[in-house]
Amino acid sequence: MAISQGGAHILIFPYPSQGHMIPLLDLTHQLALRNLTITILVTPKNLHYLNPLLIKHPSIQPLVLPFPPTTLIPHGVENVRDLPPSGFIPMTVALSDLYDPILNWFRNHPSPPLAIVSDMFLGWTNRLATELKISRYVFSPSAVLALSVSCNVWRHMPKRNDPTDENEVITFSDIPNFPSHPWWNLTPMFRSYAQGGPHSEVIRASSQGNLASCGFIFNSFTELERVYLDYMKKFLGHDRVWAVGPLLPSEEERVGRGGSNEILAGEIKLWLDQFEDATVVYVCFGSQAVLTNKQMEMLALGLEKSGARFLWSCKEPTKGHQVGEYGMIPLGFEDRVSGRGLIVRGWAPQVAILSHPAVGAFLTHCGWNSVLESIAAGVPMLTWPMMADQFYDADLLDELKVGTRVCEGERTVPDSDKLARLVASSVSDENGAPIARAKVLSKAAQESTQKDGTSYRAVDDLVDHLSKPKGL
Structure with missing residues (x-):
């Protein structure tokens, strides 16, 4: 492990969304281990x-800056989790108002970074x-393939023949x-810009800032996305592109990843323990997506008709979801699948669940953290x-032959x-062939993060690049 003798000072700035923040904090742990x-x-919020990172590394200093006063998002909201699904763009724009406070902090620091x-946002x-x-x-919590498309979009600015x-x-x-991909699959940031939406120039300038940055850091690994890593180096015109993943919790941290409820985690493990290996389907759509009642109904019906054992982690509606139209489990469903189906409302220990031998498949929204x-x-x-x-994560899984497309689109009813x-x-x-391929990728993932991987x-x-003053 390379140790920075000078202990160079680095500023880490995560985007306030759980799926973005957690992997960057995992990378920060690796950087702290290297001094x-x-x-x-x-x-503040x-x-x-x-907390888990500061316990392991008391030397890490938090810089807590007040959230910028803004009319773009509800007062008191500082995290994407508390926003409606359309909240990414307003949050990104609001955070840009931290420019001057950060500048002042730098200029008054005795040994600035x-x-x-x-984060890429x-x-x-x-x-x-x-x-x-x-x-x-740039830190990307997304796949290299997905960022290849995003960077390509912002450089070449594709247009539709028919704007409607x-x-x-x-x-x-x-x-x-x-x-x-159809136009509606492109990044919402770019589509908002292309339609002349509010703050479109701020969004464009931010995305162009990524392309002009010194380098890209990906939560991926070479053996998974080598062809796209090579593409990014060619696209950017330099080789300052690092695949440092998968950034995952240690064995002892699995249960608490993204939340904490040791009693629930213990109950889930006991439930899974009763089944043979690879016989349970885990169903979860991440920390953001909430299904409409019609989607819930058809998903429940599909699980019921399948006859398979399943564990369904079901996110409950949050602010921005119309009361009574989202997240309702059909009446009587739990009784009808009793014994072979378990429903968890809200947070579930996903890393621990996926690591359990009884789990043989994962029905997922293809968020990159979940995929990894x-x-x-x-x-x-x-x-x-x-x-x-x-959509691009699902494409990659198709290429690797470890994914089977069920349907696509946040409004699609399966x-x-x-x-x-x-x-x-x-x-x-x-399903033997996909399982065998998944095991090969699993071994490659583990080896990539071990010494000399x-x-x-x-x-x-x-670390060597971060430790050098600009221009050296």
């Missing part, structure tokens, strides 16, 4: 996310770094495997991508018969 001096910027590592920090004459590195046709297909012919957790556990996936980068067939086959003997060495190399 960097680290300050992490958070707003997100400070608690740092040499570099900024900030904080591209405006590259302008800040330029003004301070330091380096800024949401289904017009956009093909990225210079990206390996030629990904093609499933790959690391050697569990093939049934895919239902809903928004943003999830066909219960098709869903039942796919769920049943995912834990049957006929590709991701381990990538972190060492990243």
Whole structure:
């Protein structure tokens, strides 16, 4: 492990969404192990996310800055979890108002950071770094494939032949495997800009800031996305591209990942313990997606018809979801599947669940953290991508032959018969090939983060770059 003798000072700036913040904090742990001096910027309501990291590394300093006063989002909200699904753009714009407070902090610090590592939604920090004459590195909690498409979009600015046709297909012919998607699958940030939405110039400038940054850090690993890593180096015109993942919790931290409820975690483990290996389907759509009642009804019907054992982690409606129209489990469903189906409302210990031998398939929205957790556990996936980068994550799983598409789109209502067939086959003997491929990827994921693995060495190399003043 490369140790920075100078203990170079680095500023880490996560985006306040659980799916973005947790992997960057995991990377921060790896950087701290290599003796960097680290300050992490958070707003007051997100400070608690740092607690596990600060316990392990008391030397890490939090920089707590008040959330900018704004009319873009409800008063008191500082985290995407508390916003409606459309909250990413307003949150991104609001956070750009931290520019001057961060600038003032830098200029008054006796030993200010040499570099900024900030989330891909904080591209405006590259302008800040330029003004301070330091380096800024983009952290991507998304797949390399997904960022390849996103960067391509912002450089080439594709347009539709028919500005009203949401289904017009956009093909990225210079990206390996030629990904093609309808317009409505493109990043919401870009579509908002293309439609001249509010704050569109702020969004464009932030995205261009990513392209101009010193380098890209990906929560992925070389053996998983080598072809797309090579593409990004060619696209950017330099090799400052690091795959440092999968960034996952240690064995003892699995149960608490993303929440904590040891009693519930123990009950889930006991329930899973009664079943044979690879016979349970785990169903979860992440920390953001909430299904409509019609989607809930058809999903429940599909699970019931499948005859398969399942564990369904069901997110309950939050602010921004119309009361009575989301997240309702059909009446009588739990009684009808009693014994072979378990429903968990709210948080569930996903990493621990996927690691349990009884789990043989994962019905997922294809959020990148979920995908990596499933790959690391050697569990093939049934895919239902809903928004943003999830469509490209599902494409990657198709390429790797460890994913089977159920349906796609956040408003799509699945066909219960098709869903039942796919769920049943995912834990049957006929699923042997995807399981075997998932196990191979799992082994590669584990080896990548071990000493001398590709991701381990990538972190060492990243530390070397972070430790050098800009221009050296």
